[in-house]
Amino acid sequence: MFAKGQTVIQWMEQLAPKHLAYPDDRDRIGLQLGTLQKEIRTVLVALDVNEEVVDEAVRIGADLIIAHHAIIFRPLKSIQTDSAAGKVYERLIKHDIAVYIAHTNLDNAEWGMNDWMAEALGIRNTVPVEETQREPLYKLAVFVPATHADQVREAVFGAGAGAIGNYSHCSFNVAGTGTFLPQEGTNPFLGSAGKLEQAEEVRIETIVPQSIRSSVIQAMLKAHPYEEVAYDLYPLDLKGKAYGLGRAGKLEKEMTLAAFSQVVKDKLDVPHVRVVGDPDRIVKKAAVIGGSGSRYYQAARFRGADVLVTGDVDYHTAQDALAAGIALIDPGHNAEKIMKAKVADWLKAQAEKHRYDIQAVASAVDTEPFRFM
Template sequence: MFAKGQTVIQYMEQLAPKHLADQDDKERIGLQLGSLHKEIRTVLVALDVNEDVADEAVRIGADLIIAHHAIIFRALRQINTDTPAGKVYEKLIKNDIAVYIAHTNLDIAEGGMNDWMAEALGIRNTVPIDETQREQLLKLVVFVPVTHADQVREAVLAAGAGAIGNYRHCSFNVEGTGTFLPQEGSNPFLGSAGKLEKASEVRIETIVPQGIRSRVVQAMLKAHPYEEVAYDLYPLELKGKAYGLGRVGKLEHEQSLAAFAEVVKDKLDVPCVRVVGDPERVIKKAAVIGGSGSRWYGAARFRGADVLVTGDVDYHTAQDALAAGIALIDPGHNAEKIMKAKVAEWMSAILEKNRYETKVIASSINTEPFRFM
């Protein structure tokens, strides 16, 4: 059985929830071209979508491309198929290949782009460089007959509820008596229409992050035996985990800036890097932000970083960072290609777990526009 397009994207948005995206980026993420109302036999994961990637998608029979960089970056007034971009759109549409974009939501997500880059570079115990939002937490309260309390509790906890810090499957449970009077036309699990019923019930309380609210509620309703389920969701003052751009943390081993630059070249698979700062400087704490993140050098320095790894560093920003006392390593924007294998691996695992035959392939096309002479 092959997964439907909507199913593949539901899984993708578990990894990179759309609500995490930067405000200026929200119009560019999601489905940008084509339709998801179809079976997906093959997914191609790409950093960029250019003509070579479109040709690759046609060649492998892909029904869907999941990419990091938007194929439509600015509003279109026309689609002229004589232009380079228009030819790509035409090829994708004619071959019924949809394009879905996960950009800053994938950057910010826990277990996403910046965590992959930090892990690759040996940066540990990380926090965001720039916190963009705090997770809103809700309290779910549901009343369940004693006979089904374990079933409902396990369903909501398996859906992701009940996480507090480093603890999982947290809940509070108290037994009591529920009353209800089934009306004409009802089909009660307990009792009969027109007769007041008293039932031994369990009040289950647990924490639900806003981002998975729908998933948890659906799991609860599916597991609950009642025709009409009594439950409440309360917003909490307590805030959840912090989300934000970039990562900063301590290196596994302190090293010189020159040595760390070699690590960046090796682990991010780039032919060269540009370095700002004294090559002999000792690096203990490092920051990384995928793509073009040099404007966050001040925030990285504020969080104690000795060096910031990011792409697209311009001359004047390099001068300012040097004067501010923070080193920079620029591996280029294309270093984000680490996401191709990571997303493909993650998506393949969840599709296989759910017994779908859909294949997920990391693009083999090098979309780096620069050549190093």
């Protein structure tokens, strides 16, 4: 059985929720070309979408390309099919291949681009280099007959509610008496129509992150025995999990900058790295930002990092970082290719979980534009 495109993208947005993208119009994410109202048999996961990647997609029979970098970044005034970009658009349309982009939402996601890079480099106990948002939290208060309190609690906890820091299944429970008068045409769990009823109930309060509000409420309603459920959901001033750009943390073991540069080269599978700083310097804490993140060297330094790993470092930023006392390692922008296998594995796991016959393939095309002589 094949899934619709919308279903595949729902899986993708569980991994990289769209609300984690930059909040303005600087980023281009989501469906950029084609339709998701079709069955998907094969997904190709790519870093960039160029002619070679489209050739690969046609060759393997891909219905959908999920890429990190947008194919349409600025508004189009025309599509000329004899131009380089126009040829790509034309071939995609002719072969009915949709293109979906997950960019800064994948960068900022928990267990997304920057977590994958940090893991590969041995950076542990990470925090965002620069926090961009904290997930809003809500308080759920629901009134449940005492006989079903455990059932409802377990349902909302199973849907992800009740987490405070490293503690799960957190709730506060108060016993009391509920009253209700079933009207004509009702089918009450307790009592009978036209008769005022009193019931021993429990008020269950727990914390719900914004991203799972709907699933928690659905789980609560499904587990609740009442025909009409009395509950409140209200926003809190408290903020939840931090999301943001890059990751900073301790290295598994300290080493020289030269040795760590070799780790970066090997683990990110790049032909060379550029290094700013004393090769003999000992590094204990490191930060990583996929793509072009050198302008955040001060934020990385504030997080205690001895070195920042990021791409596209320019001359003057390198000078400024050196003066500020933080080393830089530049593996190039293409180091983000780590996402291809990771996203493909995620999609394959979701397809298997939901029993869909969908292939997810990591692109074998090298889209690195630079050649090193």
